[in-house]
Amino acid sequence: MRLSLPQFSIQARHPDHIAEVIETATTEFLSQCLEPEDLSFPAMPPFGSWVKSVDEESGNQIYGVVYYATTSPIDSVHRARALGLSLAELREQQPQIFAMLKTEFRAAIIGFKPGSGDRASDLTYQHLPPRPPQIHQAVYRCPADEILDFSQQLDFLRTLLEVPGAPADSLMAATIRQIYQLRKADRDWLVQAGRTLSVVLKDDYDRLRVILNQIHP
Numbered sequence: 334m335r336l337s338l339p340q341f342s343i344q345a346r347h348p349d350h351i352a353e354v355i356e357t358a359t360t361e362f363l364s365q366c367l368e369p370e371d372l373s374f375p376a377m378p379p380f381g382s383w384v385k386s387v388d389e390e391s392g393n394q395i396y397g398v399v400y401y402a403t404t405s406p407i408d409s410v411h412r413a414r415a416l417g418l419s420l421a422e423l424r425e426q427q428p429q430i431f432a433m434l435k436t437e438f439r440a441a442i443i444g445f446k447p448g449s450g451d452r453a454s455d456l457t458y459q460h461l462p463p464r465p466p467q468i469h470q471a472v473y474r475c476p477a478d479e480i481l482d483f484s485q486q487l488d489f490l491r492t493l494l495e496v497p498g499a500p501a502d503s504l505m506a507a508t509i510r511q512i513y514q515l516r517k518a519d520r521d522w523l524v525q526a527g528r529t530l531s532v533v534l535k536d537d538y539d540r541l542r543v544i545l546n547q548i549h550p
Contacts, residue, residue, distance in 0.1 A: 381507025392448020
């Protein structure tokens with residue numbers, strides 16, 4: 334007698350699905366990157382890059398900017414040690430290393446888009462949502478078109494300057510730099526961002542100059 338095994342459908346992961354929320358708070362969320370399918374380290378999102386998740390209860394889409402990332406051993410008791418091997422040599426001689434490390438990142442919440450049941454769902458708000466994303470929610474890279482749409486207004490710049498524990502000036506520069514590159518070096522937008530920063534920084538032109546000097550197409 335032959336037993337038939339149950340059939341399972343395996344859904345491919347969305348290419349922009351990079352992490353999962355493991356800690357959440359009103360102003361930010363901590364995410365752990367998903368393990369890659371091959372022998373490599375999880376892709377660490379760049380400093381100042383944009384991510385999004387969802388508050389399932391309301392359907393709100395939550396936007397955040399990455400301000401801190403780290404790779405460390407899953408076992409917090411034992412630290413990683415130098416092995417003197419290249420990445421290729423690690424794959425061949427120590428493949429278990431890749432399963433022993435985790436990559437995490439923190440994202441500051443800068444706004445949200447209401448769920449589909451909200452009459453104002455076409456609007457995007459640049460202030461904190463009623464709730465952050467829940468634990469175990471998927472985290473995605475933000476598509477370029479959503480970043481461009483969000484950054485038409487610049488109220489979120491003040492939020493970035495007030496992220497506790499973040500290198501605020503560098504974070505601001507990295508975020509503006511990414512948007513500026515996506516906008517194909519749109520100088521009018523950059524001038525508008527500079528004027529907004531000047532107001533937020535209370536005419537601290539030395540600090541403004543340092544931030545703007547880090548921006549290039």
